Amino acid sequence: GCRRVCYEREWDGTMDLIEKLAERARERKMRVAMPEATDERTLRAARKAVDTGVALPLLVGDEKQIRAAAQKIGVPIHDIAIVDPFHHPSLERFHEEYAQLRRKENLTPEQIRDVFKHLAYFSVMMARFGLCDAVTMGAVYTTADVMRAAIKVGGVAEGVKTVSASVLITGLNPKFGETGAMLMADPAVVIDPDAGQLADIAIATADTAIDIFGFEPRIAMLSFSTKGSAKHPLQQKVVDATETVKARRPELLIDGELQSDAALDAAIGRSKAPGSPVCGRPNILIYPDIGSANIGHKLLRVMCGADVFGPILQGLAIPCSDMSRGANAHDVYVNIILTALKARRRTL
Ligand SMILES: CC(C)(COP(=O)(O)OP(=O)(O)OC[C@H]1O[C@@H](n2cnc3c(N)ncnc32)[C@H](O)[C@@H]1OP(=O)(O)O)[C@@H](O)C(=O)NCCC(=O)NCCS
The missing domain is CATH 3.40.50.10750 (Isocitrate/Isopropylmalate dehydrogenase-like)
Incomplete structure (x- = not known):
């Protein structure tokens, strides 16, 4: 891998910032889970990420509901993967892992099932198990929900204790x-x-x-x-x-x-x-x-x-975005790029 002192490119400031970041993201595409997948902005941003090649979005949620939401707004998603969090083959392992991670909370199986009804937890767990590289969310969920899932499932990055x-x-x-x-x-x-x-x-x-x-x-x-x-x-x-x-x-x-x-x-x-x-x-x-x-x-x-x-969340072991709930589709798209770029070092 690249040492921390090796910087990938000189910052020239001449190119449009987002386009420059998009170009960096395209060099090595990351798999970005998106749990707010019935949200219009999320769907439009995922579509754009596929079209511009900046990431491989994975829409997390009930397939029927996601397809219905996409159809309603006329966004084609035939070429975007959908992950079913309710019948996923690893769901039981995810629950066991969560029980282990949060053993001091002494959670009952029912409580754990309730936790995973919030798809942020499922999505960060996907990254923990190597099924995706980052999670883009926060257009619907609150900052506190994003932070709790990111910290409790993903934990903090090596070398820091503070998100x-x-x-x-x-x-x-x-x-x-x-x-x-x-x-x-x-x-x-x-x-x-x-x-x-x-x-x-x-x-x-x-x-x-x-x-x-x-x-x-x-x-x-x-x-x-x-x-x-x-x-x-x-x-x-x-x-x-x-x-x-x-x-x-x-x-x-x-x-x-x-x-x-x-x-x-x-x-x-x-x-x-x-x-x-x-x-x-x-x-x-x-x-x-x-x-x-x-x-x-x-x-x-x-x-x-x-x-x-921004704000850009940092210090997380698994890159997760946060954003204002007033974000538009373009903001969500930018956050896909940011979380994808953040994930690249982890995957070196
Ligand atoms: C995580 C957060 C959302 C609160 O969580 P909470 O439900 O009140 O619960 P706690 O304070 O018990 O935190 C839960 C866990 O996260 C950890 N944690 C909270 N903030 C953390 C941080 N900044 N960095 C690292 N760990 C953190 C706690 O240590 C705790 O860990 P543990 O359960 O393993 O002991 C808290 O950081 C927060 O409220 N931040 C402000 C975010 C916000 O709303 N900002 C608005 C403007 S953008």
């Missing part, structure tokens, strides 16, 4: 990040990370940069202080998280704690953090908590017209 989210911000001044694109985390999942969780968020965001976008991570760990200019437990948390990332992933370019001006402006960075490997050129900003991350990226969107892409 988190990042957003890709595009349309910034091209001198920032990768021609105006940057990843920022975590605006959506981990409310008040401790130093270890903050390190996990930074590592998982670096992996999102590598897996999905193919760019070399350069991480700025943001704070209200630069290199000890202030002393406070909230500043020390960022210092500790930075040291943890350096110890766990020595190949990653990271620096902290940094104020945002020192991180983003090379001249200020030179005076406040001389010799920094990241100042003046980060492409990942890690905020100290969910509040600053959420506020920070929304300021860019509202006041500067930047585009926001």
Whole structure:
């Protein structure tokens, strides 16, 4: 397999982002389970994924209902696989595996059957058993349902303990990040990370940069202080998280704690953090908590017209998407591409 330090392609910023990601996804097609398969947006997105060749969607659900839903909206699905979760030959093994994974819950067979009525659990279990590579969902299910199934069946990725989210911000001044694109985390999942969780968020965001976008991570760990200019437990948390990332992933370019001006402006960075490997050129900003991350990226969107892409779930052993329930068919299609790309490293 490819080592983590081998980045697949230079980010040139010239091609339309989605088309560029689609091209990467087409290079090695992943099997993506889609459990919200009677939903119109899901069906249209699956159709488009087949037509553009970005993935092999597997529609999970009652075949009759799925075919009826597709017929009603005039979407042909004759060439898309349908997986029946109610009479599947591995269903019993899935139940046994779930009982084992969640043994501390001491579930009765009936309770387990109830859990699997939610097709998110069945779909993530398919990936666990190698029957698909990723799961695209969240257009119908809530974030909490997606997260629970993804965490309880798939677990966390090797090397992290925390599931988190990042957003890709595009349309910034091209001198920032990768021609105006940057990843920022975590605006959506981990409310008040401790130093270890903050390190996990930074590592998982670096992996999102590598897996999905193919760019070399350069991480700025943001704070209200630069290199000890202030002393406070909230500043020390960022210092500790930075040291943890350096110890766990020595190949990653990271620096902290940094104020945002020192991180983003090379001249200020030179005076406040001389010799920094990241100042003046980060492409990942890690905020100290969910509040600053959420506020920070929304300021860019509202006041500067930047585009926001995500939230992208990260740190999961089995790639699962989440999205707004207000998503349209195109958003679901984009999420198929993202989860497919995230799955590629697992299958190397
Ligand atoms: C998972 C989640 C959905 C809550 O789950 P819950 O049903 O309240 O149950 P718990 O808190 O007991 O979590 C269930 C399991 O997931 C684990 N878990 C929860 N959040 C986690 C995270 N971020 N990373 C890793 N594991 C996590 C818990 O440790 C627990 O594991 P265990 O049962 O093996 O001990 C929680 O992360 C959450 O509510 N996140 C916010 C998501 C959200 O709604 N965001 C809205 C804006 S996008």
